[in-house]
Amino acid sequence: MMRLISLLALLMLGLLTASLLIGPASIGPVESLKALLAPSDTPLALVMQEIRLPRAILALMVGGSLGLAGAAMQGYLRNPLAEPGLLGISGSAALGAVLAIQSGLAAAFPLGLPLAALGGALIGVLLITLLAGKQGGTLSLILAGIAISALASAMVSLVLNLSPNPFATSEIVFWMMGSLADRSMEHVWLALPFVLIGAVMLLSLGRALDAMTLGEDAAEALGMHVARVRRRLIIGAALVVGASTAVAGTIGFVGLVVPHLLRPFVGAMPGRLLPASALGGAIMVLLADILVRVILPEADLKLGVLTALIGAPLFLHLIYQTRRTLA
Amino acid sequence: MSLLSVTQLSVSLGGRCVIRDADLAIGPGEVVGLIGPNGAGKTTLMRAILGLISASGDSSLADLGETDRARAVAWMPQERHVAWPISVEALVGLGRLAHNRWPQRLGQADHEAIQQAMTRMGLAGFEQRPATELSAGERTRALIARALAQQTPLIMADEPIAGLDPAHQMSTMQRFAELTADGRSVLLSIHDLGLAARYCTRLILIGEQRIVADGRPAEVLTQDNLARIFGIEAHLSDGPDGPIFQPLRVLAN
Numbered sequence: 001m002m003r004l005i006s007l008l009a010l011l012m013l014g015l016l017t018a019s020l021l022i023g024p025a026s027i028g029p030v031e032s033l034k035a036l037l038a039p040s041d042t043p044l045a046l047v048m049q050e051i052r053l054p055r056a057i058l059a060l061m062v063g064g065s066l067g068l069a070g071a072a073m074q075g076y077l078r079n080p081l082a083e084p085g086l087l088g089i090s091g092s093a094a095l096g097a098v099l100a101i102q103s104g105l106a107a108a109f110p111l112g113l114p115l116a117a118l119g120g121a122l123i124g125v126l127l128i129t130l131l132a133g134k135q136g137g138t139l140s141l142i143l144a145g146i147a148i149s150a151l152a153s154a155m156v157s158l159v160l161n162l163s164p165n166p167f168a169t170s171e172i173v174f175w176m177m178g179s180l181a182d183r184s185m186e187h188v189w190l191a192l193p194f195v196l197i198g199a200v201m202l203l204s205l206g207r208a209l210d211a212m213t214l215g216e217d218a219a220e221a222l223g224m225h226v227a228r229v230r231r232r233l234i235i236g237a238a239l240v241v242g243a244s245t246a247v248a249g250t251i252g253f254v255g256l257v258v259p260h261l262l263r264p265f266v267g268a269m270p271g272r273l274l275p276a277s278a279l280g281g282a283i284m285v286l287l288a289d290i291l292v293r294v295i296l297p298e299a300d301l302k303l304g305v306l307t308a309l310i311g312a313p314l315f316l317h318l319i320y321q322t323r324r325t326l327a
Numbered sequence: 328m329s330l331l332s333v334t335q336l337s338v339s340l341g342g343r344c345v346i347r348d349a350d351l352a353i354g355p356g357e358v359v360g361l362i363g364p365n366g367a368g369k370t371t372l373m374r375a376i377l378g379l380i381s382a383s384g385d386s387s388l389a390d391l392g393e394t395d396r397a398r399a400v401a402w403m404p405q406e407r408h409v410a411w412p413i414s415v416e417a418l419v420g421l422g423r424l425a426h427n428r429w430p431q432r433l434g435q436a437d438h439e440a441i442q443q444a445m446t447r448m449g450l451a452g453f454e455q456r457p458a459t460e461l462s463a464g465e466r467t468r469a470l471i472a473r474a475l476a477q478q479t480p481l482i483m484a485d486e487p488i489a490g491l492d493p494a495h496q497m498s499t500m501q502r503f504a505e506l507t508a509d510g511r512s513v514l515l516s517i518h519d520l521g522l523a524a525r526y527c528t529r530l531i532l533i534g535e536q537r538i539v540a541d542g543r544p545a546e547v548l549t550q551d552n553l554a555r556i557f558g559i560e561a562h563l564s565d566g567p568d569g570p571i572f573q574p575l576r577v578l579a580n
Contacts, residue, residue: 078410211424213411214473217404220379222424222477223397268411268457 001272004265008279012060015286019056020048022290024297054185059289060282061188061195062180062248065240067281068274070255072202075209075270076233077138080263084241084255087141087234088148089124093245095152096120098172102159113175114190114246121242124148128234137216141230178249178304180289191243198239199278201232206271213270251304253311254281260318284310329354329387330481330512331376331400336384338368338375345371347536348384353481355510358503360517360527362547364557367533369516370405370485377402377483388481397425401477403470403484412457415469419444422476444475447502449495464491471499475506482506484515488522500526524548524563524572532556544570554578 020036021029025047035048069084077086084090100106100116131144156172163169208229211219220226244251258280259273266272285303288310292301331353338346345368353359361369375382377400378389388400401422409418422444423437433441445451448468453461458469467490474482482503488496496519503513504526517523523530523544530547532540534556540547545563553561561574 207424207428211421213409213413213418214421214470215404215406215408215410217374217379217406218402220393221377221397221400221402221404222421223393224424225393263411267417268413269417270411 001266004262004276005279008276008283012279012282012286015283015290016056016060019059019286019290020052022293023047023052024293050184051182054183054188055180055289056286057188058180058183058191058247059286061191062244062251063254063282063285064278065195065199065244065281066251066254066285067258068199068202068278069237069240070281071259071270071273071277072205072209072233072237073255074259075205075273076212076230077142078212078215080260081256082142083253084237085149085250085252087124087128087145087237087241088152089121089128089238089241090245090250091149091152091156092124092127093117093121093242094176094250095155096123097175097246097249098156098159101172101175102163102165102168110184111186111190114187117246118190118194118242120152121238121245124152125234125238125242128238129231132230132234141234174302175249176304177302178251178307179292179300179302180248181300183247187247191247194239194243198236198241198243201236202240203274203278205229205232205236206274209270209274249302249304251285252308253315254284254307257311257315257318258284260315331514332385332387333376334385336372336375336382336386338371338380338382340371340380344536346375346533346538349533349538351531351538351541353512353514355480355512356507357512357529358500358507358527359512359514360523360530360544361514361533362517362520362523362530363533367556368536369533372533373402373483373485373514373516394425397477397479399479400481400483401425401474401479403474403482403487405485407463407466407470407490409458409466409470412459414455415450415458415461416441416445416454418458418469419450419472419476422473422478425477425479440476440478444472447475448472449498464495467491468495468499471502475502480511482511482513482515484513486516486518488515488517488519496522497526520548520561520574521572524570544572548572 021032027044032048035044038045040046040049066084073082073084073086074080096119097113097117100113105116106113127148128144132141160169160172208224211222211224216226259277262276262280263273266276288306289303292303292306295301329352333349333351336349349372363369374380376386376388388396391399419441423433427437448471450468450472461469471487488499491499500522506513527544530544531538532547532552539556540552548563553559558578559574560576560578561572563572
């Protein structure tokens with residue numbers, strides 16, 4: 001277990017460094033890293049500190065959030081097909097962002113869009129807590145999440161449908177593909193508190209999720225307060241996913257594929273999967289964000305498109321491998 | 328010292344009264360069989376005793392906080408599904424969550440409890456097998472071992488021997504009987520009245536929304552109770568190896 005975590009952490013640090021060193025401005029690695037700590041009065045220091053550093057940190061935060069939330073959702077719902085978007089939080093965050101773009105709020109001030117997205121996520125989490133927070137089993141949680149997702153996506157379609165402004169429409173479409181390009185340290189500071197609090201809440205669920213392997217009744221009798229676990233899961237997942245969607249748009253497949261990929265290496269224990277999956281998610285998004293810059297530097301390839309392009313075939317391969325045990 | 332005491336417990340599900348005014352107590356060293364026809368409310372009564380569903384009246388276990396309850400009673404629900412392909416050893420080890428705040432660091436006592444429970448249920452050699460690849464009967468035994476590993480004074484199990492072969496049914500009942508030597512007790516629901524008469528020190532019969540009878544097997548399995556509650560006629564006698572119970576025919580109502 002410790003070996004796996006150290007291995008993943010090393011890999012993540014390597015990719016974080018690579019992410020800082022790769023970009024359109026070709027600068028030597030030593031020079032770049034020095035500029036990171038230098039006073040920000042040279043152009044190089046500005047590039048490093050204001051463009052590459054926030055991008056790398058956000059990739060780590062967003063990936064870690066999605067991997068962790070995916071593992072927690074799968075553990076609680078006892079279902080390998082669960083993913084962070086299932087609660088409808090990313091959908092409602094996207095709706096908030098879309099409204100901000102359409103209304104001009106996003107153009108009016110730099111943090112208008114992420115703040116509106118956080119507001120959307122908050123409304124989503126209120127709705128799901130009302131519908132399935134207090135009582136009701138896992139099924140009511142899934143159904144409530146699907147309903148909220150469907151409603152949010154219908155509203156997004158409505159905005160696109162009625163939009164008189166083609167520029168806003170194309171901006172919305174591109175934003176929804178998910179990207180970490182042109183983000184600033186403000187984005188980092190905005191998302192960081194939510195991500196940290198949510199991550200602590202989710203990481204604390206390990207013991208309860210282990211017990212949930214045997215079902216809700218057995219978990220309750222093993223000393224877990226299942227209703228409290230559900231509340232912590234909903235709020236923790238909403239914080240990390242809402243904040244991630246607010247700063248990066250919707251990035252699919254990370255929360256679904258990463259826990260699946262790492263499960264065999266932790267003996268399938270849902271509790272141990274949490275930290276491993278957080279690191280794995282960070283690795284996948286850091287890697288994907290490096291690839292979008294390397295593969296088509298001119299074309300502004302979107303991060304969410306690439307994670308889905310990597311994730312879907314990976315997932316198909318996993319299904320092909322495990323279909324015997326899934327049956 | 329009583330391990331469980333229940334007074335005036337009534338449970339309603341969806342507006343329908345399932346059990347009314349149940350009183351029962353379990354002391355150390357008992358194997359108590361909870362019997363009754365399908366739908367009589369055996370599972371409901373046990374879940375209400377544990378405080379897993381709301382009920383009126385008093386149950387000493389339901390009054391405990393989750394952590395204390397997990398050290399007072401191990402519960403094996405009817406659900407036998409194991410969600411993830413964890414090893415049998417890890418599955419049995421889940422019972423130690425009741426005692427252990429840090430599931431990743433099992434101590435000496437934890438390992439001994441796991442080993443002992445696995446040996447008792449005949450699972451030696453199964454340690455590294457994924458729990459999802461076991462047969463239904465093997466999985467049931469692993470789940471019983473999980474409850475044993477919790478090392479509680481009382482074990483409550485919902486039809487623990489359903490789906491086991493005759494040898495494992497009898498050896499499981501035998502294991503439960505052996506626990507009484509340490510003063511531990513078991514409350515289990517069971518449909519096989521023959522094994523219940525044979526291995527249980529006491530039977531509780533439920534039907535007609537209440538506890539109909541509570542006592543030694545011969546006192547509970549009377550012709551009248553069997554006819555009224557189960558609608559069957561049966562033979563019960565004392566054999567050289569203990570009570571012999573054989574259902575004979577279904578009575579026309």
